[in-house]
Amino acid sequence: MYRVVLSAFSMIDPETYREAFAELVDDPVTVEVAELGSTERLIEAASDADAVVTDIDTPVTAEALDRLDLTVVARAAVGVDNVDVAAADARDVTVTRVPDYCTDEVATHSVSLFLACLRSLKRYDDDVADGGWSWEVGRPVHRVGDSTVGLLSFGPIARRAADRFAGFDADLIAHDPFVADETMAERGVEAVGFDALFERADHVAVYAPLTDATRGIVDADALAKLDSHSVLVNVGRGPVVDADALLDALEADAITAAGLDVLAAEPPEDDPLVGRDDTVITPHAAWYSEEARDDLNWSVAADVAAALVGETPSGRVDPDADWL
Template sequence: MTHRLLVSDTKVIDTEAIREELDASDVRLERTDARMPDDLIDVAAEIDGLVVDANTHVTERVISSLNSLEVVGRAGIGVDNVDVRAAADHGVTVVNVPDYCLDEVSTHALGLMLACVRRIPTFDRAVRDGTWDWTVGRPIDRLQGQTVGLVAFGKIARSLSRKLRGFDVDVLVYDPYVSEPEMAGFDVTKVSFRNLLDRSHVVSVHAPLTNETRGLFDVDAFSSMRENAVLVNTARGGIVDESALHGALVSGEIAAAGLDVREEEPPTATPLSELETVVFTPHVGWYSEASRSELTRSVFVDVLQVLDGGDPDHPVDPESSW
């Protein structure tokens, strides 16, 4: 029996990475640009499997409408765009790729952090405009001896904490689901969210997007941060209220922000885009050629295993917390 597998993800179109597996399987691979539920339902009526990215919305209505659906492969770590509970209720397996791009995202977060702290984009723009003046980026504080706060302490944050050891900074962590014994050996200190905001010169966000974390960085949170603080977000855009962030930057409540993710992707023009105190990248923290190949192989192999009646290596637990 031939299985139909629909791919709604531009990151895993590198099918040459799994050519051998595809040739050995009885799967017909199809592609779509559909991202929203109505569009997805229209094109996926007889689909057995889906492979989706962060911007494809696999809601309960999508899952209940696709009678042939057996498996959803989330090409990435976060599954906030997939109704995992509804999938479980309908007997649909959800898989993700929990161990990919750990080095890439932690390195990207560090890069955004350094770009903001050292005002590198400001100097770059000035030099390109013909201005050779060290004062255009003033003031700049020394990173050494400062405090970096990590919001959530999963695998990416742990990778970043190891990279930060060479910068002689203190590292604080807010994560209600990771105990102090679990943090032992990482040279970090577990604190409350409020304490982290009060003390950190740099705050780096690594939490998944859940009901608990949506809008976590709001007006109140920014008012608790230091005036010279930098916010870095390589997790999910919805964790940060962009209107509140804009207000905090304009009023001087915080100094700068480095954003790889946005509330809306791709983003529309917003006042935030006009601020030179923000460094933007296009949700690219995950990317290297190696991570793309690993992503493709992992998600496709797991999906093919389910379609062949086997157990996947990376099933998503519908009861898991952030």
């Protein structure tokens, strides 16, 4: 018999796991749901467990792995920045993720945030709700087709977003040291260096995962290269953007607006970026559609089942991958 612990996280649907394990694993699988959220809770909940399906808020550290006897740690998301992948590999624990369950959703959400900021939708809506009816409240608004949009990272989500941005006739540039220039060129995107991205782009959309190399990479120096009409969108990870530097840029009108689906701390507590008329913030919801949630849970369950029976899961994270 196998024991699988699921985080009591709203993205995770226990019934899908029970159905999948009944279909994919010959031996009985016990599925339990636990409130995680910390390393200590993880260690307590996963004692004697074979697998854990974890959330974004639970650090899976070397200490936790030492005190548990896991076969697989499954991350119910694209990113694995809260999992010590190297420590897991050293202890023969497989780490999995689901890199493609919400590609369309996040790409679409990033463009939605961009358009909401560029078209001053929040200011217009607030003004109408207060009894106003003036197009001037949103000034200045500029054409998308006259702009250059810079993409920070060029993985599957950014590539899908590039297809959408291209439909607005925007010029596209991107920076990603792990993607060949030719791959970008195939989508009509010009590869540029990091500094050039911010120097040349009118607007920047961030898709980068959180790693040691990307933490805080969008800092005051990078933001200073943008113009006062610029919009910054972040659907990657909150800490990729220096929150203090972004606030300073908005306060100084050095950029016009920011659309954020991710923040440095989630949920936010007294975050000065929240509630501004020049920010549009969504609650890490870019991944969401009913279809994406279904795909996520079935894919994670299938990966856990594969690991339990000694097979290689399709979503296995390569501990030697460059992007880690």
